[in-house]
Amino acid sequence: MKMAMHSQDLSDVWTPKLVRERLVEAVKWARYHAGPTGPAAVKALYPVYVPSADDFEDEGWGNRENADDGDLEPPPPRKRYKPAEVSKLIAALYWPGKYAVPGHPTSARILNLWVRCKVHKINFDKTIERKGEMSRASAYRYRDRALGAIAQGLMRDGVSL
Secondary structure (H helix, E strand, C coil): CCCCCCCCCCCCCCCHHHHHHHHHHHHHHHHHHHCCCCCCCHHHHCCCCCCCHHHHHHHCCCCCCCCCCCCCCCCCCCCCCCHHHHHHHHHHHCHHHHHHCCCCHHHHHHHHHHHHHHHCCCCHHHHHHHHCCCCHHHHHHHHHHHHHHHHHHHHHHCCCC
16 A cells, blocks of 8 residues: 655655756757857858859869758757746846856856756766766755755746646
């Protein structure tokens, strides 16, 4: 006979897993919709270079080949967000700074690194190893501590799912 662990309805509780999913979705959304940021490229000062057929021959590149994209399937349609969803995603981008940084700056930094790795499909374990400042286990503990701090802050402030 199994007994239920909780008699409460936990469907409206922020968990670290929900925070993690929302953060990754928000950064993916921002990356796609915001476009590149930063200073303008210097390329605006230079004319556009388009190599001619003679340039290809002179450099030994051979003839140009055009890819046949007739066999390719069109990309799947991108998800469309309603204005309320966009507002929630924008708010999620501020969570690490509001809830994690004040009490856990290292945790927030590691969380941001983890989200960046997740969005860009980079191996987080190898990134941590390459940085060499902490072990893999410590990095995941810091990440989880930041996610927990954010979840607690969201519950404390009464932020709805």
